[in-house]
Each structure stands twice: as structure tokens, then as C-alpha cells.
Amino acid sequence: MSGFFSKSAVVLMAAVALLMAGCSTPRTSDTGRTAVEQFLISTVVENGISYADFKPYKGKKIFIEYDYLAPQVDKAYVQGVFELHLAQQGLLVCRDAKAADYIVQIICGVLATDANSIMIGTPTLPIPVPDTTLSIAIPEIPLFKKLTRSGYGRFAFNILNAKDRSPVKVINGIEASTSYTNWTILLIPFKSHDMPLKIREGSETHFTVDTGNI
Numbered sequence: 001m002s003g004f005f006s007k008s009a010v011v012l013m014a015a016v017a018l019l020m021a022g023c024s025t026p027r028t029s030d031t032g033r034t035a036v037e038q039f040l041i042s043t044v045v046e047n048g049i050s051y052a053d054f055k056p057y058k059g060k061k062i063f064i065e066y067d068y069l070a071p072q073v074d075k076a077y078v079q080g081v082f083e084l085h086l087a088q089q090g091l092l093v094c095r096d097a098k099a100a101d102y103i104v105q106i107i108c109g110v111l112a113t114d115a116n117s118i119m120i121g122t123p124t125l126p127i128p129v130p131d132t133t134l135s136i137a138i139p140e141i142p143l144f145k146k147l148t149r150s151g152y153g154r155f156a157f158n159i160l161n162a163k164d165r166s167p168v169k170v171i172n173g174i175e176a177s178t179s180y181t182n183w184t185i186l187l188i189p190f191k192s193h194d195m196p197l198k199i200r201e202g203s204e205t206h207f208t209v210d211t212g213n214i
Helices: 002-024 035-050 075-088
Strands: 059-067 091-095 102-122 125-128 136-138 141-161 167-185 189-192
Touching: 002 141, 035 075, 035 102, 059 167, 075 091, 075 102, 075 141
Parallel strands: 059 091, 059 102
Antiparallel strands: 102 141, 125 136, 141 167, 167 189
16 A cells, blocks of 8 residues: 555656646747857858958959859858958949959858767766656766857858959968857856857948949
8 A cells, every 4th residue: 555655646746746847937939040050150151251351352343153152051141241241341242243343253161060068977867766657867967068069161262354254363261160168067057159149339331432333
């Protein structure tokens, strides 16, 4: 009889725990890609493209070919950042190749995230309750844990003469990386990263150009 009561008590406690968890847990939802992953990708794109110097072509009309970005999931963001970069350096982006002085082909060979982790401690341990189908999970107890998520990008730019597509300049070998690390030391969590995640004031660039022929 005592065994029956002990089993009943375990089942009752489990039910109460589930009920309390259901009552106290707020509804949450997540995007398809985490905020950290999106920050990693966007930071890599911005840092990588910012290294390309197009100032010698300031005031020139540029037509951009994006065909080589097709394999990249984030090609739209790369396009936007690249056109912003050209505008900041004083170039005029044309939508018609016939009106351009130069054609720029942008190539992105790598644009992805990766992750690795290491832990010293006790992993999550499921403990079955005797004579029942229930189990209790002892949570992970990390004495030291490091989870690092990294973003990587590789970019190249091919500048052609718009009239005959003859090569003018090649900018290649531009690589960028960034990382976000979650640490746990003696059960105390903290994080470190090299990305601009704090709210900051934006900047503005004003131009006075003749856009009649663009």
C-alpha cells in the first residue's frame, strides 16, 4: 500500500509541477534565425564591404551586376549595404548599364555562421522514477562552458569599363569575421562579443548631385 501511495504522490507532484509551469510561463515566439545570427551576418557584410575603396571613382556612374550573389541567402542585404557604401564614397548608381561609366561585379564566396562549444561539468542527466514511466531530469551543471557563434564573409569586386567591359581593377581577398560568446564559469553566466549591439546614434551623409542622366 505504501508503494501505491508513493507512486501516487510522485504522479501528483509531477502534475502540479506541470500545471504551475503552464500557468507561469509567458507565451514566446522566435524568428527563423536568431538575433545573434542576424547580427553576425550583418556585421560581417558591413565590415567586409567597408574595406573596399571606390573613392578614385567618385562622381562616376556605376552599374552593379549582382549575378554572382545568387547562391547567398542574404544577397538583398549585401546589395543594400554595397549601394550605401558606394553612395557614401560619392559614386552614382545607375539602373541602366548603358548610362554608366563603369560596371562593378560583386562576388561573395562565403557568408555564413558557425558554432563550437566546450564544457567542463555535469551534462543533463535523466533519472527514471522507480516503478513508473516518469523520469526526472537533473539540469546541466557547468563549471566552465564556452559557446562561441561566429560569422564569416569573403568578398571580391571586379570593375569593368561599361563601354566594352574591359577590366579596369580587381579588388579581392577581402575577408571579415565576428563572434559572439556565451560563457559560464562556476554557474555564473556572462557574454562577450565584437559587435555593435548597443543603441547608438546613426550618421547622415548629404550630397548635391545632378541626377538628370542617372
